[in-house]
Amino acid sequence: MSQITPVFKREFLGYFRSPVAYVFLVVFLMASVGLAFFIGGFFRTNLASLESFFVFHPWLFLFLIPAAGMRLWSEEKRTGTVELLFTLPITTLEAVLAKFFAAWAFLTVAILLSFPMVITVGYLGDPDWGVIASSYLGSILMAGSYLGVCSLTSALTRNQVISFVLSVLACLVLLFLGWSVFNSVLHSVFPVWLVDLLANFSFATHFNAFTKGIIDPKDVVFFLSLTGFTLFLNVVALER
């Protein structure tokens, strides 16, 4: 596992070697803060809370994380560097983990760069810090699961556009499973127990508890095991 370090380092610093990373960070912040202000009514609610900020994360991630993750493997395949990487003394698992953790760390930076929001609510009111902390934790865990899905889909193709579309579709399904409108449609077709079971696989369902300040081990395990499972499939897809 020691081989993870150099690849992680290369990948993580790699984000900052290209302008794409900075564009991504700016778009990410503008979109997340913009949604909170203009649609979430951040100020109008008159509450010292970041709920209107976090509530959009599942939707924001739906597009932004595939945008960050689409190149993970497809770029390596397109430029042929995958041949270089896999003839270095490194296992597929190490490579998958190193690239995943580097991308996750980058997304964590993007999420944490919203800290001026935290300062704002802290300055203007008396927020519940526990809720804010658990919301950040939930958001980062959920980002990991989205990213796991995107890493897997990007290993399936050398074309970044296909990779992006596949990622969005897969994430959309995982998100919609917990959306009440979608579930009422499902209820008309499937038995209740099945719909409830499917809803258990939704990002939104598990994320909501975090935004209420509840860190339920079940939700943590859900995100971590979904991430682990997609990374396992990622290894299988690359070794095929």
Next chain:
Amino acid sequence: MIEVKGLVKHYGSKRAVDGVSFTVNRGDILGFLGPNGAGKSTTMKMITGFLRPNAGTALVNGHDVTRDPVAVKKQLGYLPESAPAYGEMTVEEFLGFIAETRDFRARDARDAQVERALGLTQLAPVRRQTIETLSKGYKQRVGFAQALLHNPPVLILDEPTDGLDPNQKNEVRALIKNLAAEKAVVLSTHILEEVEAICTRVIIISQGKVVVDETPAQFRARQPGARLDAIFRSLTTSDA
């Protein structure tokens, strides 16, 4: 040092490599020849552990590539066809990354290996340039530097002189010849003179099968007085 045993690779119904076997000993420089699409690169990719063979295997210093690919990869320096590299990195950063994955983690050891590789391939003048902005010949040299970096006992070079100017071609040939005394080298090429100049053995493959395995002198003696490319043509077109 390298023992190739009955390697087979299918792509769909096509047999790209069809039972290739040979051995290469320390001190040998094996010239790997064959028409376009003969299966040279595919064979090399299987020896280096990048592609999994459908049948057969390769042993490098006694390590079986299908059983312990990481051990094999530690023994190898590999220059893939068209020398892929991470274009957004500078030459120095890229070689530093390779050094770290090759277990030169301490700063001094890493820098020493990078300096050595830069020196051998005369890359010092472009060391701070990003790889994507290098000319084709310099990119090729970066690929060569990467393969030599850890002074491996076995070198697998897919068209190492492709894209180099005549002076550099000679430099690289001289370098390979110098290094070869305590190494086993396999290089593919389309330049028959190159084989005569440096190789101690010639293998010609055609349609995935070995058709010639002998010394350059024996190869020339097949049709004394004829041009090498005439001999090559008669060997690789007769069975087409």
